[in-house]
Amino acid sequence: MIIKIITKVERIFRPEPYITDSHHHLSDPKFYEDLDDVVNRAREGDVKIMIEGGGLERPQYLNNKSQLSNCENMYFCAGLHPHDAINFNKDVIEVILKLSEDRRFVGVGECGLDYYYDNSPREVQKEVFRRHLKLAGKIGKPVVIHARNSYKDLFKIIEDEGLDGMGLLFHCFSGDDEDISEVLKLGGYISVGGVITFPNAHKTRRIVSKIPKDRLLLETDAPYLAPQAVRGRRNEPLYIKYVAKEIASLWGISVDDIYFITTYNARVLFSIDIDLGGDISYVLGNRLYLNITNRCTNRCSFCVRNFSDGIGGYHLKLRAEPLEDEIIDAIGDPKRYEEVVFCGFGEPLIRYDIVRGVSKYIKEGGGKVRVNTNGCAGLYTGIDTISYVAENVDVFSISLNATNDNDYNRICSPMFANAYLEVLRSIERAKELGKEVRVSFVAKSGSDLTNAKELANTLGVDVRFR
Numbered sequence: 001m002i003i004k005i006i007t008k009v010e011r012i013f014r015p016e017p018y019i020t021d022s023h024h025h026l027s028d029p030k031f032y033e034d035l036d037d038v039v040n041r042a043r044e045g046d047v048k049i050m051i052e053g054g055g056l057e058r059p060q061y062l063n064n065k066s067q068l069s070n071c072e073n074m075y076f077c078a079g080l081h082p083h084d085a086i087n088f089n090k091d092v093i094e095v096i097l098k099l100s101e102d103r104r105f106v107g108v109g110e111c112g113l114d115y116y117y118d119n120s121p122r123e124v125q126k127e128v129f130r131r132h133l134k135l136a137g138k139i140g141k142p143v144v145i146h147a148r149n150s151y152k153d154l155f156k157i158i159e160d161e162g163l164d165g166m167g168l169l170f171h172c173f174s175g176d177d178e179d180i181s182e183v184l185k186l187g188g189y190i191s192v193g194g195v196i197t198f199p200n201a202h203k204t205r206r207i208v209s210k211i212p213k214d215r216l217l218l219e220t221d222a223p224y225l226a227p228q229a230v231r232g233r234r235n236e237p238l239y240i241k242y243v244a245k246e247i248a249s250l251w252g253i254s255v256d257d258i259y260f261i262t263t264y265n266a267r268v269l270f271s272i273d274i275d276l277g278g279d280i281s282y283v284l285g286n287r288l289y290l291n292i293t294n295r296c297t298n299r300c301s302f303c304v305r306n307f308s309d310g311i312g313g314y315h316l317k318l319r320a321e322p323l324e325d326e327i328i329d330a331i332g333d334p335k336r337y338e339e340v341v342f343c344g345f346g347e348p349l350i351r352y353d354i355v356r357g358v359s360k361y362i363k364e365g366g367g368k369v370r371v372n373t374n375g376c377a378g379l380y381t382g383i384d385t386i387s388y389v390a391e392n393v394d395v396f397s398i399s400l401n402a403t404n405d406n407d408y409n410r411i412c413s414p415m416f417a418n419a420y421l422e423v424l425r426s427i428e429r430a431k432e433l434g435k436e437v438r439v440s441f442v443a444k445s446g447s448d449l450t451n452a453k454e455l456a457n458t459l460g461v462d463v464r465f466r
Helices: 035-044 082-087 090-099 122-139 151-160 177-185 202-210 237-251 255-270 324-331 348-364 377-381 385-392 405-412 419-432 452-459
Strands: 019-024 047-052 074-078 105-114 143-148 168-170 189-192 216-218 281-284 287-290 339-342 369-373 395-399 436-441 462-465
Touching: 019 216, 019 237, 019 255, 035 047, 035 237, 047 237, 047 255, 074 090, 082 105, 082 122, 090 122, 105 122, 105 151, 105 255, 122 143, 122 151, 143 151, 151 177, 177 189, 202 237, 216 237, 216 255, 237 255, 281 324, 287 324, 324 348, 339 348, 348 369, 348 377, 348 385, 369 385, 377 385, 377 419, 385 419, 395 419, 405 419, 419 436, 419 452, 436 452, 452 462
Parallel strands: 019 047, 047 074, 074 105, 105 143, 143 168, 168 189, 189 216, 287 339, 339 369, 369 395, 395 436, 436 462
Antiparallel strands: 281 287
16 A cells, blocks of 8 residues: 655546456447447447457458547457357368457357257257367467357367366356356356346346456447346447446445456456556665555545555556566566565455465565555455465565554545454464564554554554554
8 A cells, every 4th residue: 555645646647447348249230330439439438448259250340440440459259159050161160260360369259059049950059169169279269158048068068178277258148056156167257248237137146246256257249238227229338337337236346346357357368468557566765566456445545546646757547457477577587676565556465366476476586575455355355365375475564554443444444344353353364374564554644543552562563654
């Protein structure tokens, strides 16, 4: 956590997080007349990454500036829809293979099994799906899967082909609890769209409320399946905001957090590079600081986030969260620094898996690791984040900020009840693990710190005032 008094930022900017529509059909004739307007509306609404859901050609709008003036961060998948499986021939695989050489190609599909309409014989659908899976394995791209009333057969084919563990996206997921369990066992993802906003979508909402956050993507399936708020209209990427709002309500976090999570997941699945919109590392003195998320469980009155978007000329308000490899590239040789500190615009332990992976790299490279945390990430993640990352962490610096829960709630405005108790638990857990532990207070936070040193002594930890 950074506080206001460190340094004045040279330039203020206020970007919003990138939004990803992981599955649309903007090549549909319904968009021929006004595609440029549709895409511009999406971009103005911060939908920056858009992925065409399938077909057997490069979307024409990517080749036609008169139809679409700006194709930045627009990608496509290629494959034969199960409705059309009966039209499969040997040329289909060659066409997809050729398209896979395009820099905007990110996946195979949509392909799969549709037993609801049965527009193609089921045995034909199965064989065509197998052929798509084999091709995806050959070229190392994820598969976007269409499934209706067919999950059992889909899972069997995936297992038969020995491709569990490869990138699998079950788009417009409509399965049940048993199906989502199998998806997760296969290491797959699901994407959901406007259906989740429908009044009768109780099953989908229940499943999404429980799914691990790192397994979900957003989609529109435009022009189809418009969210309830715009039901009856042609769907378009801008309307993904209604989907995000519904999921934020289910998960009890902010809509911005939904965008950060799902865009990160899309970048991992589809290997998409993008300008992150801010600095993921910054140097103060001889220490390197890592800025890996904007997400935070608190809204502290004294936090720099309230006053600017960075410090010391560094711009820390990210538009997308960095991948582990991007962070490691930003570090370089960790021995160059006195220590490497996870401390940025948000709470780093919300991304506990990244902290663990990067910390391992730092320690193996001879560096020292400190994690600055508010101690509340476990309430957000449902994980004992202190224990999860501890192996390669030298120091935990935990922001206590108050000597009682009333003061803490007043100045830190936590998202979760019992946050102060969670901070105290985190301190004790870090001590139990044999780590060096410090607690910190902000001197001008408005909290009564008369007994702060005494509290630190009682807790058996060092104390710092900032």
